[in-house]
Amino acid sequence: xxxxxxxxxxxxxxxxxxxxxxxxxxxxxxxxxxxxxxxxxxxxxxxxxxxxxxxxxxxxxxxxxxxxxxxxxxxxxxxxxxxxxxxxxxxxxxxxxxxxxxxxxxxxxxxxxxxxxxxxxxxxxxxxxxxxxxxxxxxxxxxxxxxxxxxxxxxxxxxxxxxxxxxxxxxxxxxxxxxxxxxxxxxxxxxxxxxxxxxxxxxxxxxxxxxxxxxxxxxxxxxxxxxxxxxxxxxxxxxxxxxxxxxxxxxxxxxxxxxxxxxxxxxxxxxxxxxxxxxxxxxxxxxxxxxxxxxxxxxxxxxxxxxxxxxxxxxxxxxxxxxxxxxxxxxxxxxxxxxxxxxxxx
Amino acid sequence: xxxxxxxxxxxxxxxxxxxxxxxxxxxxxxxxxxxxxxxxxxxxxxxxxxxxxxxxxxxxxxxxxxxxxxxxxxxxxxxxxxxxxxxxxxxxxxxxxxxxxxxxxxxxxxxxxxxxxxxxxxxxxxxxxxxxxxxxxxxxxxxxxxxxxxxxxxxxxxxxxxxxxxxxxxxxxxxxxxxxxxxxxxxxxxxxxxxxxxxxxxxxxxxxxxxxxxxxxxxxxxxxxxxxxxxxxxxxxxxxxxxxxxxxxxxxxxxxxxxxxxxxxxxxxxxxxxxxx
Numbered sequence: 001x002x003x004x005x006x007x008x009x010x011x012x013x014x015x016x017x018x019x020x021x022x023x024x025x026x027x028x029x030x031x032x033x034x035x036x037x038x039x040x041x042x043x044x045x046x047x048x049x050x051x052x053x054x055x056x057x058x059x060x061x062x063x064x065x066x067x068x069x070x071x072x073x074x075x076x077x078x079x080x081x082x083x084x085x086x087x088x089x090x091x092x093x094x095x096x097x098x099x100x101x102x103x104x105x106x107x108x109x110x111x112x113x114x115x116x117x118x119x120x121x122x123x124x125x126x127x128x129x130x131x132x133x134x135x136x137x138x139x140x141x142x143x144x145x146x147x148x149x150x151x152x153x154x155x156x157x158x159x160x161x162x163x164x165x166x167x168x169x170x171x172x173x174x175x176x177x178x179x180x181x182x183x184x185x186x187x188x189x190x191x192x193x194x195x196x197x198x199x200x201x202x203x204x205x206x207x208x209x210x211x212x213x214x215x216x217x218x219x220x221x222x223x224x225x226x227x228x229x230x231x232x233x234x235x236x237x238x239x240x241x242x243x244x245x246x247x248x249x250x251x252x253x254x255x256x257x258x259x260x261x262x263x264x265x266x267x268x269x270x271x272x273x274x275x276x277x278x279x280x281x282x283x284x285x286x287x288x289x290x291x292x293x294x295x296x297x298x299x300x301x302x303x304x305x306x307x308x309x310x311x312x313x314x315x316x317x318x319x320x321x322x323x324x325x326x327x328x329x330x331x332x333x334x335x336x337x338x339x340x341x342x343x344x345x346x
Numbered sequence: 347x348x349x350x351x352x353x354x355x356x357x358x359x360x361x362x363x364x365x366x367x368x369x370x371x372x373x374x375x376x377x378x379x380x381x382x383x384x385x386x387x388x389x390x391x392x393x394x395x396x397x398x399x400x401x402x403x404x405x406x407x408x409x410x411x412x413x414x415x416x417x418x419x420x421x422x423x424x425x426x427x428x429x430x431x432x433x434x435x436x437x438x439x440x441x442x443x444x445x446x447x448x449x450x451x452x453x454x455x456x457x458x459x460x461x462x463x464x465x466x467x468x469x470x471x472x473x474x475x476x477x478x479x480x481x482x483x484x485x486x487x488x489x490x491x492x493x494x495x496x497x498x499x500x501x502x503x504x505x506x507x508x509x510x511x512x513x514x515x516x517x518x519x520x521x522x523x524x525x526x527x528x529x530x531x532x533x534x535x536x537x538x539x540x541x542x543x544x545x546x547x548x549x550x551x552x553x554x555x556x557x558x559x560x561x562x563x564x565x566x567x568x569x570x571x572x573x574x575x576x577x578x579x580x581x582x583x584x585x586x587x588x589x590x591x592x593x594x595x596x597x598x599x600x601x602x603x604x605x606x607x608x609x610x611x612x613x614x615x616x617x618x619x620x621x622x623x
Contacts, residue, residue, distance in 0.1 A: 026407035030361075030400040037365040037468060044469045045373070052470075054478035054583075060466060061473055065379040065561035068367055072384070072391030075360075079394065199449075220402045227356025235359065235460035245562070249482050280559035 055246050063235075063242035066275060066310060070120045070234055073277065077121025078226045081128035086218045094133070105141045105183040108134070109176055112146030119147035119278050119305050120234065123314045124226050127200070130318075136192040140327065141183035143315070147278035147305035148175030157301065160282035165294035166342065171301045174338045178302065182330055195323040197316070229317045237313030241275040244309065248273065263296040264339040268332060271304030278305035295343030303335040348450050353406070355457040361399040362464050364392035375472045377619050380560045474620045475555055477540045477583050480566035485540065485551055486515050498530070507533040511554040512622050515567040522603040527592035532569075532606050535588045536617060539580045540568060545599035548574045552588050552606075557621045564621065572596055572605040580613060587614045 052060070097104050115125060125146075126139045134142075147153065148171060161167045186195065193201050203225075276284050285300050292300075307328050315324055370376040371389045380388065498506070498517050514535065517526075537552035551568030555561075571588055572595060580586055590608035597605070 022407070023404040027400050027404040029407075030403035034361060034365050034396060034400070037362055038369045041366055041369045041468050042373075045471050047471060054476040057473050058475050058479045060463075060470060061379070061475055062479075062562055063463065064467055067363060067467075068370070068376070068379045068388065069384065069560040069562070071360075071363055071367060071395070072388045075364075075391040075395045217405065220398070220405045223398045224353065224357055224402050224406065227360045228352060228354075229356065231356045231359035231363075232456045232460040235463055236456060239459070239463055241562070246479070246482065274562060276559060276563055280563075283558035284563040286558075 059239075059242045059246045061242075062245055063238040066238035066241055067235060069277065070238070070310070073121040074124070074230060074234060075121075077124040078223060078230070080115055080121070081124040081226065082219050082222045084125065085128045085132055085222060086215050101187060102180070102184070105138060105180050105187075108138050108141050109145030109179045109183075110149055111142055112148070112150035115146060115150070119143075119311055120314060122146050123311075123318065124230060127226070127318050130196070130200075131203070135187070136195045136319075137183045137186035137189070140186060140319075141179045144182060144306050144331070145175055145179035148172065148302065150278075152279045153282075153305075156279055157282040160286045161289070161297075165297075167294055167297055167301070170295075170298040170338065170342050174298060174302045174335065175305075178306075178331060178334045178338075181334065182327065185330065195319055197318060197320050200318050230314060233313045233317050234310065237275070237310035240313070241273065241309040244273050260293060260295070260340065260343045263292050264299045264336050264343065267292060267296040267300040267339070268303050268336065271300045272308050274304070275308040275310035276304070281305065293343045295339040295341065298342050299335050299339030302338060303331060306331050348454065351454060351457050355461070357399050357402055359460055359464055360395050362468060364395040364399070366464075366467050367392045368396075370472065374618060377621065377623075378472050378474055378561065381557055381623055382619075384559075474616070475561060475564055477538070477553075479564065480540050480551075480553055480555070480568070481543070483564075483566050485553060485566045485568040486519060499526075503529075506530045509535070510622055511535065511537045511552060511567050511569055512556055514569045518569065518602075518604060524592065524594060524604065527604070530592070532588060532590050532592070535569060535606075536585065536614060537568065537588075538583055538585050538616075538620075539576070540566070541577075541582060542570060542600050542602070544601050545597045548572060548576075548597045549595070549600045549602065549605060550576050550580075552586060555621045557623055561621075567622070570595070570600065570602040570605040571608055571611070572600075573608055573611060576611075580611070585614050585616045587612045 097107055112122075115122075122143055126143045129142060130136060130139045154168070154172065157168050157171060163169070186192065189195065271281075274281075274284070281301060281304050285297055289297055312324060312328070315327075319327070367376065367388055370379070371385060371392075376385050376388065498509075498513065501509075509532075514532070535552050537554045540551045540553040542549035542551060549570050549572055551570055553566055553568035555564035556567050557564050569588075571590070572593075588606060588608050589610045590606045592604050593607040595602050595605045
């Protein structure tokens with residue numbers, strides 16, 4: 001493997017290269033490829049409706065809709081992640097953080113206020129933070145809190161519910177508390193790195209010995225790597241979410257809506273299945289507000305942004321299955337408890 | 347093959363999806379999938395993605411070519427392991443075991459499934475949700491638009507004539523007082539045909555999906571129409587425009603207290619924005 005060892009020394013030279021004719025040709029081919037896809041799409045659209053059964057067609061429409069809706073957030077998330085990893089000096093982020101672990105996690109759970117990306121975009125960002133030297137539990141705090149404690153989500157939740165029934169306040173406090181409790185729980189883990197998938201942990205170790213490449217080169221490398229890992233997960237998560245929606249009648253869930261306990265559970269199942277972004281889930285659930293108790297709505301609004309089919313598929317790129325099962329159980333129990341408290345108290 | 351799949355799958359997927367999204371936006375069909383307020387954001391981010399895709403292709407293609415040229419023949423496999431910094435094993439380094447066979451198979455399958463679906467996004471014509479989903483989600487389960495009734499009370503004839511399925515469905519959910527509907531005829535109410543589960547022979551719904559974010563959260567809304575033998579003229583899922591008056595439901599099986607007694611039902615083209623936002 002001597003060749004591998006000498007590779008890094010050659011990289012900077014390659015990275016420092018100027019753009020030559022070969023780049024232009026490759027870029028031209030890329031543009032042609034994109035135009036070919038658009039052309040093909042335009043031609044096939046004329047071919048009339050596909051001879052598919054309604055359910056299959058709806059599955060495709062639903063999954064496509066999840067993908068198209070998540071696409072801009074994923075792109076924004078990857079862009080911010082690259083910004084944090086490549087363009088922002090390391091000291092900036094570390095300097096503003098308190099030393100004490102509870103304080104650190106509390107501040108990290110408020111990062112979403114400055115990085116208003118919905119949860120699918122937060123996965124690449126959390127990956128970037130881990131590479132940047134955040135501990136694994138800290139990355140989870142960010143992942144869990146940011147989709148709820150961010151300006152867009154707060155605005156839309158307020159637009160949907162105002163301050164009625166304490167839904168907004170319970171959502172914000174609940175999200176903050178659950179993220180911090182979970183972060184504390186995992187910080188007790190003897191070997192936090194084992195919470196990651198082997199592959200991602202390896203990637204992080206590699207990054208510590210990162211080769212000095214030009215920032216432009218690093219940006220493109222990260223873009224290729226992040227899309228390569230996140231895009232298949234997103235598509236598969238969307239297809240599974242679409243399939244389950246076509247298969248499970250929604251009125252089964254709604255029928256459970258008025259019982260204080262079952263309505264909480266029904267809302268968790270609904271949130272899990274529907275996989276809708278935290279920025280807009282308040283509007284989605286608003287029509288159900290008349291059938292369901294307020295605590296159950298809170299459960300939906302706290303559980304849904306963190307745990308759903310699409311998110312599990314995305315988070316699996318980073319955390320091990322075992323970790324995700326633990327996270328799901330803990331978040332599920334905490335958000336159910338929160339919902340029950342609101343149901344019985346309010 | 348594993349290496350190039352790992353390197354290129356993300357670029358290929360995000361590039362194709364972004365290209366499709368841009369085409370959908372250009373042809374005005376992006377609203378089949380998402381709420382109009384996200385169209386601009388989606389278009390902007392798809393363009394950013396495509397710019398990065400092209401730049402990455404350019405940078406990557408040259409790196410690969412250079413590496414291939416600089417290395418002696420016999421070591422091609424090893425080289426392949428090193429040249430894609432974008433893949434999971436990142437930059438070249440020593441402690442880089444080839445991924446285990448099972449993991450590799452899983453990765454290939456995932457890329458294959460995702461690739462197949464995205465190919466479907468390119469080849470299959472865009473479509474709206476159908477009655478299959480409307481039945482799955484129970485029509486009007488959530489049509490509680492509290493304002494609709496107040497507004498309808500004070501609305502003049504012109505405003506009533508502009509009511510969509512959303513307004514009527516909201517009103518019907520809150521009142522079954524026929525007097526309320528006395529001077530409020532239905533004019534050219536557009537929607538797709540969806541059978542009433544309780545009396546599919548005689549009653550159908552003029553239906554629309556209402557969307558708050560994307561097609562995933564589509565809620566079916568519908569206004570019942572009493573028209574015995576409607577199936578012979580209007581297939582399920584076809585679009586119609588209905589005019590008529592509200593009357594108490596003549597059908598014994600249907601659970602709807604009030605239905606439209608149509609004075610005219612016409613088949614129409616699917617509107618450009620099939621969903622209500």
